[in-house]
Amino acid sequence: MKNALSAWTIAMAAALAVSLTPSANALIIFSDVTYTTNSITFTIDGDLTGYIAPQHPEQFSIRMPGDIFIGPTSGFIPNHWSASPFDNKVFTLGNLYNNYDTVPYTWSGLDGTLADAYATNNTVTVSWSEDWLDESASDPTLEFVWGNGHDNSLHTLLVPYDVTSPVPEPTTMLLLGAGLAGLVGLRRKFKK
Numbered sequence: 001m002k003n004a005l006s007a008w009t010i011a012m013a014a015a016l017a018v019s020l021t022p023s024a025n026a027l028i029i030f031s032d033v034t035y036t037t038n039s040i041t042f043t044i045d046g047d048l049t050g051y052i053a054p055q056h057p058e059q060f061s062i063r064m065p066g067d068i069f070i071g072p073t074s075g076f077i078p079n080h081w082s083a084s085p086f087d088n089k090v091f092t093l094g095n096l097y098n099n100y101d102t103v104p105y106t107w108s109g110l111d112g113t114l115a116d117a118y119a120t121n122n123t124v125t126v127s128w129s130e131d132w133l134d135e136s137a138s139d140p141t142l143e144f145v146w147g148n149g150h151d152n153s154l155h156t157l158l159v160p161y162d163v164t165s166p167v168p169e170p171t172t173m174l175l176l177g178a179g180l181a182g183l184v185g186l187r188r189k190f191k192k
Contacts, residue, residue: 030144032123033161035068037131040106040142044085047118054147054155057114060085061107061149062126066139069104071096071132079106082125086110086117096128097149105149114146
């Protein structure tokens with residue numbers, strides 16, 4: 001019975017891990033996300049293979065849906081990227097954009113579709129010449145998206161990230177899933 005329970009627990013944990021990624025082939029992880037009044041820094045690792053391509057497949061954006069953005073209510077603001085987020089794509093242009101009816105976002109245009117883009121633990125900083133971010137924001141949520149950050153129909157959400165509490169890594173989620181599956185198995189055992 002013990003071996004059967006262990007096999008079942010492992011199978012359930014594997015199923016949970018697959019369900020947490022957009023497809024079995026796609027996995028991109030953001031870590032070490034921090035920000036200052038005029039920059040956002042993050043580390044990116046993984047690839048976009050298997051994610052659904054958005055209408056603007058050459059763009060990578062960071063949306064700011066919480067109260068982190070305190071810049072102007074309209075217009076384009078030039079941004080600077082320390083490097084391309086992806087190993088095999090070259091940064092071409094980008095800016096910070098806000099308008100009355102949108103979530104503020106900063107974006108980078110890269111050379112061609114990102115469908116085959118990959119990153120190997122790249123640490124990237126995007127910055128502006130002015131202080132447009134609130135370091136004491138109560139909701140400093142960032143959304144990393146593939147595509148244009150303007151609205152939900154123009155991009156594919158990769159991950160929402162609360163800067164104050166890191167997103168659990170896949171290993172953590174796998175362990176959580178295994179633990180939950182084990183508890184379900186034990187409950188069934190004791191019911192018999």
